[in-house]
Amino acid sequence: MADKKAQLIIEGAAPVELPILTGTVGPDVIDVRSLTSTGRFTFDPGFMSTASCESKITYIDGDQGILLHRGYPIEQLAEQSDYLETCYLLLNGELPNAEEKAKFVSTIKNHTMVHEQLKTFFNGFRRDAHPMAIMCGVVGALSAFYHDSLDINNPHHREVSAMRLISKMPTIAAMTYKYSMGQPMMYPRNDLDYAENFLHMMFNTPCEIKPISPVLAKAMDKIFILHADHEQNASTSTVRLAGSSGANPFACIAAGIAALWGPAHGGANEAVLNMLDEIGSVENIDKFIAKAKDKNDPFKLMGFGHRVYKNRDPRATVMKQTCDEVLSELGIHNDPQLQLAMRLEEIALTDPYFKERNLYPNVDFYSGIILKAIGIPTSMFTVIFALARTVGWISHWKEMLSGPYKIGRPRQLYTGYPKRDLNK
Numbered sequence: 001m002a003d004k005k006a007q008l009i010i011e012g013a014a015p016v017e018l019p020i021l022t023g024t025v026g027p028d029v030i031d032v033r034s035l036t037s038t039g040r041f042t043f044d045p046g047f048m049s050t051a052s053c054e055s056k057i058t059y060i061d062g063d064q065g066i067l068l069h070r071g072y073p074i075e076q077l078a079e080q081s082d083y084l085e086t087c088y089l090l091l092n093g094e095l096p097n098a099e100e101k102a103k104f105v106s107t108i109k110n111h112t113m114v115h116e117q118l119k120t121f122f123n124g125f126r127r128d129a130h131p132m133a134i135m136c137g138v139v140g141a142l143s144a145f146y147h148d149s150l151d152i153n154n155p156h157h158r159e160v161s162a163m164r165l166i167s168k169m170p171t172i173a174a175m176t177y178k179y180s181m182g183q184p185m186m187y188p189r190n191d192l193d194y195a196e197n198f199l200h201m202m203f204n205t206p207c208e209i210k211p212i213s214p215v216l217a218k219a220m221d222k223i224f225i226l227h228a229d230h231e232q233n234a235s236t237s238t239v240r241l242a243g244s245s246g247a248n249p250f251a252c253i254a255a256g257i258a259a260l261w262g263p264a265h266g267g268a269n270e271a272v273l274n275m276l277d278e279i280g281s282v283e284n285i286d287k288f289i290a291k292a293k294d295k296n297d298p299f300k301l302m303g304f305g306h307r308v309y310k311n312r313d314p315r316a317t318v319m320k321q322t323c324d325e326v327l328s329e330l331g332i333h334n335d336p337q338l339q340l341a342m343r344l345e346e347i348a349l350t351d352p353y354f355k356e357r358n359l360y361p362n363v364d365f366y367s368g369i370i371l372k373a374i375g376i377p378t379s380m381f382t383v384i385f386a387l388a389r390t391v392g393w394i395s396h397w398k399e400m401l402s403g404p405y406k407i408g409r410p411r412q413l414y415t416g417y418p419k420r421d422l423n424k
């Protein structure tokens, strides 16, 4: 992997040879691990040019707008697979055969309940608490319940924790929603599929159990697939960093939830709907495009742009197709927010500012319109993202712990005071 070399010439010092490592696909990396011998660090705030790890899980080609999970294109998985099958693929590296899939699905289905005492955590929150605040707290609290699987060096414990998290996230997410509504929390049902069960726990009540629309369940499952993993994004990097200290998996996932909440990351789906509400009508689009371009205005076009994609986010394309399918299945034609979003995309993609910066719609631009059509409130959008991304987070956590790793501990360029005397 390292037959090529880079040479670093530092004035007044001997040249430094740095190995160049080549992956299966994608850019080569310059291995700078030996740079400390020169008494210098690399400097890369925001990690714009830094590969933090080696991974086999997901590959993104930002220029081509390609997203592969264990080599399979996201378009094929969204069209032909389902979320639990994609979870198995991300966790294990290969798609399951029929027997493996049946066992995996059964394991997930039989661990969807949470400890009854977990309910008491909710009572400490105000009913109007943001659901992501509750998710951070309650998921982190799972550490207090599963002392039997917290040895991160034990592969079986890692597997058990992964299964528990994938199984219980929909239950906890739905509990968060029910708490905010003041409705009784619904128990999971083992006779329902994963997305179907989530929608059951979200929208049914003890008074009336309605069948879940297969169209909505399939759309929900597809949204879970589209959010499952995305390489070393901010929240996944947070999970890896927390895991590198030996923190237990539930604490690591809670850290990932916290990082995802930000509007620059997973919080963007909620921010897109709020932005569309603020724009209000097509007539106001130009005003908001101008705001997005104004360097003195912090406003950004939510759901646009991406650190890696400098082309269309392939997930946005699938999401837009799903949007059309769900709205027409629901008999929602000319949805005003969809019309506004499509017009906004049209105008932005012809504007030189967005074209020069390769700013295209990302996964968050259309997802909220579908979630809203399914009946999910805006405040729950990022919770859905966290639910779906849990498999990605835990897959990267497992991958890191399955091989040699070191605690993540970046250095800095110090520009503060040199040593000075308190007594002077």
Ligand code: SDX
Binding pocket: 229, 230, 232, 233, 234, 263, 264, 265, 266, 268, 292, 293, 299, 300, 301, 302, 303, 304, 305, 306, 307, 308, 357, 359, 362, 363, 364
């Ligand atoms: C997700 O990393 C992942 O993989 C994330 C994710 C995943 O699956 O995990 O894909 C999920 O987080 C998607 C992104 C959701 N966020 C948003 O939609 C929020 C709006 N987008 C921006 O905040 C921004 O585009 C980021 C944060 C997504 C990317 O920021 P970068 O890579 O740091 O790029 P940048 O801020 O340096 O932007 C480059 C230029 C700047 O202008 P100049 O300084 O060159 O003049 O583009 C401008 C930015 O001001 N710009 C925008 C813009 N996004 C970038 N201008 C207006 N509106 C925007 N949305």
